[in-house]
Amino acid sequence: MPVLYHSPQSRSDTIAVLVRMLNADVEIREVTIPREDGSGGPDPENPHPEKKVPYLVDGDEAVRERGAIIVYLTDAYPQAKLGPLPGEPGRGAYLSWLFYYQGIMEPLIILHWTGLNHPALTASLRDFDTMVDRLAEALEAGPYLLGDRFSAADMLCSSPFHWFPDLTPDVPAIRDWVTRCAERMAASSSSAAKAAAAEAPAGARSAEAAAAVDG
Known part of the structure; x- marks a missing residue:
């Protein structure tokens, strides 16, 4: 399964929302990053060469930079219609x-x-x-x-x-x-998270899906 390395309240928020809107079969794995207030720091679990986010790992493929990740994901999950495919208008x-x-x-x-x-x-x-x-x-x-x-x-x-x-x-x-x-x-993100939570086995909801449903 592809993995998106993500840190909340950062540039990767947009990509995490996109994953939910695409209903993509992508694991969102949270990592720490350095913050302007001095908190956080590089996360050894983050495979990004500069320890930044977002970073998408899909098997042998690794994609960084938001624009590239967006194209990669919207091409891979065209049913959501969040990006025109090659040959389509726009x-x-x-x-x-x-x-x-x-x-x-x-x-x-x-x-x-x-x-x-x-x-x-x-x-x-x-x-x-x-x-x-x-x-x-x-x-x-x-x-x-x-x-x-x-x-x-x-x-x-x-x-x-x-x-x-x-x-x-x-x-x-x-x-x-x-x-x-x-x-x-x-x-859209809230609806996708609720749908994912409803389909998940009992006790297997992600923290994000549970937050969308419960709060």
Whole structure:
């Protein structure tokens, strides 16, 4: 069975939610990571070469970086329809948004949050306002980045604004999109966890499924 190495309240949260939304046969194994407050630390049980999360191990395959893990999982579990498959409409836009997040959005958000700026950064990464414009333009065509279709690209690209709501651009289309994504992820994840708990043998529920059902 594939194993997702995950640490709650970290970047891997989005992937853990995706696993539940896909109803994927993937074990979620929690590990520790260093935290900004000095707590935690590298976990010897984490096979990631840098002891980071998320990290997906599937037999002889190992996948790191959220965008890559998302493509790997949504291609493997197409029945959830959380990502267009090769040859399907929207595949190019889907891949573009996942890579745009990894290469452009997250660095720009971190730079904006820290107040760091330099002409070389703007020349290579664009700037925060340009990123906001790209999101707003995409959302003009529909409620999600792929138009009417909610996808894992929405999950990834909206994720930093769930963590840092003060950084959410003051653009109605973007704010509404962030809210829609959060609500959809919460509802779908909860439903998937409840279904998994109901199907599991007595006493075999995972802690996450039990929390969804009991709380």
